[in-house]
Amino acid sequence: MLIKETQKPLLYERTLGMSVMEGKGFYYPNDAVVASNGKIYVLNRSLEARGSGRGMRVTICDSGDEFHGDFGQFGSGLGQFMWPSAICEGPDQKIYITDEHLHKIMIFSSDGVFLKEWGQLGSNPGDMDSPSGIAFSSEGELFVSDTYNHRIQVFTEDGEYVRSFGSSEELNLPWRISLDSAGNIYVADWGNDRICKYSTDGVLLRTFGETGSTEGKFLRPADVVADDTGRMFVCDWGNERIQVLDSDGNFLQSNMGESDLSPWAANFLDINVEEGEARQKSDLHKKDIKYANPNDRHEVSSHIEEYFWSPMSLSLTQDERLYVVESNRHRIQIFEVLN
Amino acid sequence: MGKSEDRRLVAHLMRRAGFGATSSELDELSAVPYEQVVDTLLDPPDKSWMGEHLIRRFHHEQSGMMSAFGPSEYWLYQMVTTKAPLVEKMTLFWHGIFATGYPKVIHGKVLSNQIAMFRRHGMDGLDELLVELSKDPAMIVWLDNQENHNGAINENYGRELLELFSMGVGNYSEDDIKEAARAFTGWTIGNTEYMVLRSDRDSDMPYGRIAWHFEFKEEDHDYGEKTFLGKTGAFDGSDIVKIICQEDATAGYIARHMYNFFVRDEVPIPSWNDTAPIDAGAIEILKKAYFESNHSIKEMLRVLFNSDFFKDETNWYKRMKSPAELVAGVLRLSGQLDRPRRDIIDHTMKMTFMGQHLTNPPSVEGWHEGEEWIETGALVERVNFAAEQLGNLEMPGVLSMVDQILFEAKSGENIPELCLKQMGSLDVKESIMSMLQETVEKSSTVERETVEDLLRVIAASPEYQRC
Numbered sequence: 001m002l003i004k005e006t007q008k009p010l011l012y013e014r015t016l017g018m019s020v021m022e023g024k025g026f027y028y029p030n031d032a033v034v035a036s037n038g039k040i041y042v043l044n045r046s047l048e049a050r051g052s053g054r055g056m057r058v059t060i061c062d063s064g065d066e067f068h069g070d071f072g073q074f075g076s077g078l079g080q081f082m083w084p085s086a087i088c089e090g091p092d093q094k095i096y097i098t099d100e101h102l103h104k105i106m107i108f109s110s111d112g113v114f115l116k117e118w119g120q121l122g123s124n125p126g127d128m129d130s131p132s133g134i135a136f137s138s139e140g141e142l143f144v145s146d147t148y149n150h151r152i153q154v155f156t157e158d159g160e161y162v163r164s165f166g167s168s169e170e171l172n173l174p175w176r177i178s179l180d181s182a183g184n185i186y187v188a189d190w191g192n193d194r195i196c197k198y199s200t201d202g203v204l205l206r207t208f209g210e211t212g213s214t215e216g217k218f219l220r221p222a223d224v225v226a227d228d229t230g231r232m233f234v235c236d237w238g239n240e241r242i243q244v245l246d247s248d249g250n251f252l253q254s255n256m257g258e259s260d261l262s263p264w265a266a267n268f269l270d271i272n273v274e275e276g277e278a279r280q281k282s283d284l285h286k287k288d289i290k291y292a293n294p295n296d297r298h299e300v301s302s303h304i305e306e307y308f309w310s311p312m313s314l315s316l317t318q319d320e321r322l323y324v325v326e327s328n329r330h331r332i333q334i335f336e337v338l339n
Numbered sequence: 340m341g342k343s344e345d346r347r348l349v350a351h352l353m354r355r356a357g358f359g360a361t362s363s364e365l366d367e368l369s370a371v372p373y374e375q376v377v378d379t380l381l382d383p384p385d386k387s388w389m390g391e392h393l394i395r396r397f398h399h400e401q402s403g404m405m406s407a408f409g410p411s412e413y414w415l416y417q418m419v420t421t422k423a424p425l426v427e428k429m430t431l432f433w434h435g436i437f438a439t440g441y442p443k444v445i446h447g448k449v450l451s452n453q454i455a456m457f458r459r460h461g462m463d464g465l466d467e468l469l470v471e472l473s474k475d476p477a478m479i480v481w482l483d484n485q486e487n488h489n490g491a492i493n494e495n496y497g498r499e500l501l502e503l504f505s506m507g508v509g510n511y512s513e514d515d516i517k518e519a520a521r522a523f524t525g526w527t528i529g530n531t532e533y534m535v536l537r538s539d540r541d542s543d544m545p546y547g548r549i550a551w552h553f554e555f556k557e558e559d560h561d562y563g564e565k566t567f568l569g570k571t572g573a574f575d576g577s578d579i580v581k582i583i584c585q586e587d588a589t590a591g592y593i594a595r596h597m598y599n600f601f602v603r604d605e606v607p608i609p610s611w612n613d614t615a616p617i618d619a620g621a622i623e624i625l626k627k628a629y630f631e632s633n634h635s636i637k638e639m640l641r642v643l644f645n646s647d648f649f650k651d652e653t654n655w656y657k658r659m660k661s662p663a664e665l666v667a668g669v670l671r672l673s674g675q676l677d678r679p680r681r682d683i684i685d686h687t688m689k690m691t692f693m694g695q696h697l698t699n700p701p702s703v704e705g706w707h708e709g710e711e712w713i714e715t716g717a718l719v720e721r722v723n724f725a726a727e728q729l730g731n732l733e734m735p736g737v738l739s740m741v742d743q744i745l746f747e748a749k750s751g752e753n754i755p756e757l758c759l760k761q762m763g764s765l766d767v768k769e770s771i772m773s774m775l776q777e778t779v780e781k782s783s784t785v786e787r788e789t790v791e792d793l794l795r796v797i798a799a800s801p802e803y804q805r806c
Contacts, residue, residue: 019544028403047405265545278536281533284530286552289529289552327403328403
């Protein structure tokens with residue numbers, strides 16, 4: 001009798017982007033949003049900006065590999081970034097960006113014109129200490145991971161404080177945040193190695209996962225998104241993988257990354273013939289490298305280019321694609337999500 | 340020895356075997372026998388530090404290591420926050436000797452990996468460390484061993500292994516260099532052509548840096564017989580290391596480096612052949628420890644820290660702190676880096692202005708240390724940095740020191756002496772002590788700001804700049 005193999009939810013489709021400090025490409029991208037206008041806004045943290053802050057920007061492109069320009073720059077002035085940390089789309093196609101060094105949230109138009117910002121360092125209601133995750137509810141409320149205050153704050157779209165939930169007993173340096181279609185809130189509880197699911201009004205409903213590297217366990221999760229069936233896609237950052245869990249937290253799939261060459265990358269290697277030829281002669285998939293610590297996934301990923309290396313953010317789109325932003329590889333791996 | 344003498348000696352030990360200690364740390368350490376403190380430094384039960392995850396979450400550049408500064412910033416965090424300071428100190432020791440630099444390697448990740456290797460093996464046997472060094476991808480490219488082929492040797496690594504890394508000039512012949520090079524043929528990195536081409540072009544396209552790994556290419560190794568330092572056989576690189584480590588010159592060379600790093604500034608290394616060691620007896624003691632322990636670095640250190648020559652007060656404050664030692668020590672006291680902060684960028688840059696950009700030494704010979712650290716411009720940078728950090732009440736460590744000083748002063752204790760105690764039981768010259776006393780006497784009431792001024796003066800003192 002044939003045993004029917006269970007369908008895995010994630011199927012690798014393609015890769016978008018490549019490492020470029022200016023123009024068509026990404027440089028240490030740490031978050032992205034696939035906006036309602038069909039464009040993808042990729043937030044690039046770039047280098048630490050000792051001088052000009054070169055490379056720190058938002059790249060605008062689309063899933064057809066078209067490059068539509070970029071906006072934003074390094075600095076501490078209005079609408080400038082130092083540690084840009086998260087990006088999302090708000091009402092009227094406005095783009096919201098957090099900065100975890102300047103402790104503020106900025107609003108831009110969809111074509112990159114700076115509109116407004118708010119936020120200051122502190123722990124009082126409305127203050128922030130390293131905002132690192134950001135998401136809108138369908139009612140237009142803005143949810144922000146207030147990292148070092150170990151809480152989630154809720155603002156109006158214009159930045160007026162509404163309420164907060166979570167505390168250091170519940171959350172430990174929360175990173176990214178998302179909402180499902182029912183309004184439940186999912187938080188990557190980074191320091192506690194788990195996912196927290198809250199009701200819309202901030203009641204902790206369930207937690208998923210615990211510290212570890214085996215199936216269903218996490219090491220410093222960075223992001224989580226849920227689909228309409230309640231399946232959770234977790235960016236298991238410390239384990240350099242994506243995990244999929246069902247709505248009860250049962251393990252469904254783990255994926256270490258499968259990137260091949262994006263059109264931009266392939267084009268670069270076509271033009272730079274010498275590098276392209278040398279690459280052809282190389283074995284970049286070698287799995288028998290002797291590591292000082294074979295369980296150090298960060299180290300392993302630094303050697304194997306197809307693997308995720310510092311995956312930091314997920315976006316689940318209406319056309320059932322999962323976008324995985326990888327900071328250290330300067331690209332986005334795109335997966336088809338199967339039901 | 341009285342309690343205060345114990346505390347002074349432990350403070351000396353922590354300045355040399357670590358980056359200095361806070362007053363509360365010295366309270367704890369001076370309550371146990373000195374030998375036990377040494378043992379704990381050598382085998383630390385707790386090696387925790389701020390941690391790679393927290394650093395990488397906020398400093399993305401220190402995760403991907405794409406630039407020349409990521410490795411040094413990451414390492415500075417470790418020096419400042421580690422609970423195993425001697426491990427970091429030995430990492431610094433070996434980086435100074437096996438100096439490997441960014442301008443040729445053009446790959447921060449592999450340089451950072453080399454530093455991590457020193458951290459893992461820095462107190463092992465010398466044989467093991469030198470084999471690891473010979474397989475280290477950054478070292479292979481730094482000294483061109485990927486171009487060392489069977490039938491067409493490249494002598495760079497063989498030469499420096501003997502001259503700078505183990506025996507010192509004058510203890511081997513040109514033929515020994517060639518034979519060593521033959522033994523290391525085929526010791527290279529994987530995907531050599533592509534990795535070296537990317538390095539030459541400083542290319543991080545299309546997907547960022549790919550870390551390097553060691554690869555032994557059998558087909559490129561010279562399996563023939565070699566004669567090296569009077570011994571003959573079909574030696575490979577590991578055999579060469581084993582022979583080197585049995586040499587008296589190697590023991591003496593490593594011992595003198597240790598003396599220079601932990602006891603007293605020696606003359607620069609190029610002068611070692613012409614100038615006798617400051618303390619030949621100390622070198623002999625360390626050599627004996629080397630051979631009796633089967634070349635164990637850890638056992639050499641145990642003998643050194645427990646020796647009379649190390650404890651001898653005439654050797655205290657006779658070493659100029661390197662910029663890394665100074666900056667790490669100041670930041671440990673100031674407590675500023677309680678979490679990842681962008682300030683690490685400025686601090687690492689300051690260290691560079693003082694003359695030491697870690698993982699970017701001036702040459703394969705490393706840095707010229709001792710008094711050369713304080714050429715005029717660098718001295719101003721050093722004094723300003725220490726005074727600005729330690730004379731700043733916004734720093735949590737400074738505020739804590741100041742409040743403790745004011746609290747203890749209520750019982751009538753001498754304020755300058757309390758300040759010196761908080762700064763790590765420091766001894767200063769009479770002229771500095773007088774300056775501190777005058778500052779106190781000029782103040783009608785001693786407030787936090789007065790103490791802040793005193794700490795600033797101490798941070799700028801010659802004794803604080805030395806160890």
